[in-house]
Amino acid sequence: MKCVLALDQGTTSSRSILFDHEGHIRASAQQEFKQLYPQPGWVEHDPVEIWKTQQHTVKKAMHHAGVHCENIQAIGITNQRETTVIWDRKTGEPVYNAVVWQDRRTTEFCKKLKSDGTESLFFEKTGLLLDPYFSGTKIRWILDHVDGIRARAKRGELAFGTIDTWLMWNLTKGALHITDVTNASRTLLFNIHTLKWDDELLALLDIPKSLLPEVRSSSEVYGTVDKFLCECGCPIAGIAGDQHAALFGQACFTPGSSKNTYGTGCFMLMNTGSEAAVSKNKLLTTVAWQRGDEVQYALEGSVFIGGAVVQWLRDELGLIESSSDIQKLAAQVPDTGGVYLVPAFAGLGTSHWDPSARGILIGLTRGTGKAHIARAAQEAICFQSLELVRAMENDAGHPIPALNVDGGASSDNLLMQIQADLLQVPVERPERIETTAFGVAALAGLAVGFWESPNELSSIRKIDRIFAPSISKDEAEARFTKWKQAVERCRDWAE
Numbered sequence: 001m002k003c004v005l006a007l008d009q010g011t012t013s014s015r016s017i018l019f020d021h022e023g024h025i026r027a028s029a030q031q032e033f034k035q036l037y038p039q040p041g042w043v044e045h046d047p048v049e050i051w052k053t054q055q056h057t058v059k060k061a062m063h064h065a066g067v068h069c070e071n072i073q074a075i076g077i078t079n080q081r082e083t084t085v086i087w088d089r090k091t092g093e094p095v096y097n098a099v100v101w102q103d104r105r106t107t108e109f110c111k112k113l114k115s116d117g118t119e120s121l122f123f124e125k126t127g128l129l130l131d132p133y134f135s136g137t138k139i140r141w142i143l144d145h146v147d148g149i150r151a152r153a154k155r156g157e158l159a160f161g162t163i164d165t166w167l168m169w170n171l172t173k174g175a176l177h178i179t180d181v182t183n184a185s186r187t188l189l190f191n192i193h194t195l196k197w198d199d200e201l202l203a204l205l206d207i208p209k210s211l212l213p214e215v216r217s218s219s220e221v222y223g224t225v226d227k228f229l230c231e232c233g234c235p236i237a238g239i240a241g242d243q244h245a246a247l248f249g250q251a252c253f254t255p256g257s258s259k260n261t262y263g264t265g266c267f268m269l270m271n272t273g274s275e276a277a278v279s280k281n282k283l284l285t286t287v288a289w290q291r292g293d294e295v296q297y298a299l300e301g302s303v304f305i306g307g308a309v310v311q312w313l314r315d316e317l318g319l320i321e322s323s324s325d326i327q328k329l330a331a332q333v334p335d336t337g338g339v340y341l342v343p344a345f346a347g348l349g350t351s352h353w354d355p356s357a358r359g360i361l362i363g364l365t366r367g368t369g370k371a372h373i374a375r376a377a378q379e380a381i382c383f384q385s386l387e388l389v390r391a392m393e394n395d396a397g398h399p400i401p402a403l404n405v406d407g408g409a410s411s412d413n414l415l416m417q418i419q420a421d422l423l424q425v426p427v428e429r430p431e432r433i434e435t436t437a438f439g440v441a442a443l444a445g446l447a448v449g450f451w452e453s454p455n456e457l458s459s460i461r462k463i464d465r466i467f468a469p470s471i472s473k474d475e476a477e478a479r480f481t482k483w484k485q486a487v488e489r490c491r492d493w494a495e
Helices: 047-065 107-115 119-126 135-145 149-154 163-171 199-205 242-249 308-315 325-330 370-396 413-423 435-448 454-459 473-490
Strands: 003-009 013-019 025-032 072-079 085-088 158-161 178-180 214-216 219-224 235-241 258-262 266-273 284-291 294-303 340-342 360-362 403-406 427-430 463-467
Touching (some): 003 047, 013 435, 025 047, 047 163, 072 435, 085 163, 135 149, 135 199, 163 178, 163 235, 219 284, 242 294, 284 435, 294 370, 340 370, 340 473, 413 473
Parallel strands (some): 072 235
Antiparallel strands (some): 013 025, 266 294, 427 463
16 A cells, blocks of 8 residues: 655644545554643654654554555644744754744734834745744744854854754754745744745844755655664655645645634635735735745734634643543534634734733623533634634725635534624535645655646535534624724733
């Protein structure tokens, strides 16, 4: 059996999935890893643990499928974006923990850059806003706060990478220090128009260019897995940030096509074709992918805390034992009883871009129970996604007729029904909700001829279920109005 292997390295777990030629999952394995919170608003990961868990899931998936490495036609890497790692080029040892995309420690530095009048320059060149979300200010923080690191970086002794680059380095035993255009476009250092690292932006952030990886396309044979790890030397042929991979996996190949992914966060992307469109609603402009000389762009809206709010209910509040329990608990009540939860644990993303916002639970009464809070958590995911849709529609100049969804949380039928109710448009869920992993598998498979064309990929995409709105437009708007009031009450809290 010939397969393509997707390494899906996410914010809370590492996964490996084997896809056959029909796009079916032949085997998968997943392992969570520790979330580290050294200070309020700080989020870190152990890069070594990420690599170990990724290795473990590869071996487990291959064992379950009974697949030997010679049957793997290509490997694709998709990853949590913006998360920042710096390591020693000789030893491969990280100099500091990975600073995660959710981390807010560079808030004050971003404010200073804004006050210096540089935000328009960053936006024009990178399509991004000055927010702690992105990698550039995280790199600067590590250089400024870890003893001796800046001098070593200037001497060319260190390497920076987002998680795709970190995995590639380890897979090839240091032979390749590369990233792709999608991950590069999320760093605040990459000019999305010239497709090169930008010297002016590097100077503004005082980051040595020697730290940076080589930027490649999203679909090509970059190299092979080191013989020590894989005796067959499997080709590594696809790289894409998780949301870009999901857009590709949903077959959003034409301008105007869009998707919303429900993972740790929620991310909506709309393909804008060869044009790097500029948003009027604080959406981000990003590179969607590159194949050969063809570059596609996208507009993106970002929700920092999506499915992560369910993990919060499980791990910090103890309201549920497993994430899958949320649907059953929330279904015990017909509504939230007037309770609204704004999970601004890592600030607010699109279209607020407020790193100082913090979470709020409002509307509590003596009759409020854990089922109401659980349902409010689900509604919070949907309200935040509704904000993304409204911004996207305003930029596009027309309504979105239906919403394509994917990601682990999209398997929750109640969540998808709530989303359809609040959006007032149908929500379409594909049979294969792991479109992030499939998207990068497709990019890798195309590079080696496992699939012939994007049209072939479109033909194997099937719809599982369509959720239609079941409440009135007036009710949906009334609930959205109350949500917006709750959001205003959590703004600027950490100032």
